[in-house]
Amino acid sequence: MMSQLIDRLGESNPQLFREIKGRLKPRPIAIAAAISILGQLFVYLYYSSLLPTLRSEYNRYCTGTSPSRDYTYYDTLGFCVKDLFGNPMIMKELWWLDVFTFLSVVGILVMLVVGTYMLISDLSREEQRGTLNFIRLSPQTAKNIFIGKVLGVPILLYGVALLAMPFHLLAGLSAHIPLSLILGFYGVLIASCVLFYNAALLFGLISGALGGFQAWLGSGTVLLFLSLMTGMVMSNSFLSDSPFDWLALFYPGTILAYLVNSTFLPPHTVGYFNLEHLNDLLWYGLPLWNKATSGIGFMLLNMAWWTYWITQALKRRFHNPLATVLSKSQSYWxxxxxxxxxxxxxxxxxxxxxxxxxxxxxQIFLTAFFLLLIGALSPHRQALQDWARYRHQMGSNKRSLAKDLIFGDKSPSLAAIDLNVCIVALYLTPVILLSPLEDKTLPTLAGLWLGLSMILIYALVAQRMLLMKSSKRFIAAAAMLGTLIVLPIVGLGFLGIEPTKMAWPWLFSVLPTVATEYATATSILFSLLGQWLTITVLSFQMTRQLRLAGESQTKALLAH
Incomplete structure (x- = not known):
């Protein structure tokens, strides 16, 4: 029976069979099982040590209230009341809830951080050994290969989680959390694993130049994000009525507020994951997080949407390592x-x-997004030279050229970035005009256009840097963009030039909106004209450089 199952697995997904066969060995299995069991035992013993003893007067799990009217630290704890046998009466539900919450938070960190590290490290080893190219040449589809990687590489980690699940379920049910909500948490955690693991594979494919450091960088970034989100969500301080709230949708622990609230324990007694703060979260004025079903559903849709695009980039990049991460048509969506x-x-x-x-x-989020988009759409030197030679041989066909610039994979990314900027501007302009910004409407609108113009300048500089002959041109382009973004703000701050005192220098920074409120209409207009003049000059130079590259490549081919 087992041999037949293994044979079927090998036939349906050879990559998954390869990953599992290399990892499911007695010693690694025993180590993983020991880690899971000993970890659960440690958690149980630790929280058992926090229970009140016969001598305890105050304790978190005691049920009484302090007889003292003077406020002290102990008033935040329960007063220990003894039963008829002299044992302290405790809130077992709160104790089990603390155990459940601890296991949930640690489980999120372990599954996402360790799983991310394992996948990136595995890809790095495959590339160093040269086996990744053999996998590319295999008849398997990219989808099957990635499924095999995601399911097979962290197989021992899944075993650790499965062994911990009974204890986790017991803790949740003992805390009177409905089974449906616990299963909902598992669903969100699985969806986040799929998202983060696919993102890890994509990062591993595009960051091969980092070598062994890429696994530490990727998992370290995930750890930093999860640690920050855990601290903010548990302390009920993550809502800001801004796009930063969107980040909470990528943190599975956000929905733990529903589970904590379902126990009907007082929020001041629990002290973490207060549902009242999550209820204040709105999306276009809709209180989607008032109910667990809509809140969890929106998180799942958000994760599914971005997982889809990550997998599209994975398929594109896997079979052609020299291709851009995204196609231009994908970038518009x-x-x-x-x-x-x-x-x-x-x-x-x-x-x-x-x-x-x-x-x-x-504007901060848009700038970060467009920087990633510039990197994902910008072809490298050889692709641009091939395209320039092709265009030189084709001659002047404006219709074909426009289509190639908007949808072509090897053409410069500038037209696609322009179109993406237009998409943002067309959507945000009426939103700003219709929003109740009062006297801040025009400064906000001006800041939007100034910021988008700066993004176009960054795109031109990046594409120009990628035409360099140096093998480190990608690093050089990233360093140049980092300098253009960070240096003006640091310089202005070092010189003590504040937007309230001198606004016009800030109009050329990555955050012009902070200064448009204090700038005159004349300075804003001249800043826009200056930016557009810079864009025109850089575009002209880029066009000239590409034309010369196409002519030289054609002459070189004809000479041979």
Missing amino acids: ITGSYVVILVGFVLQTTESYRLFDSFVAL
């Missing part, structure tokens, strides 16, 4: 959905000053 989702978190308040701050935060 991603940009449109990105701005639609984020604006929903901007429009959570009607107070003009808070709404203005939300649009400033939105």
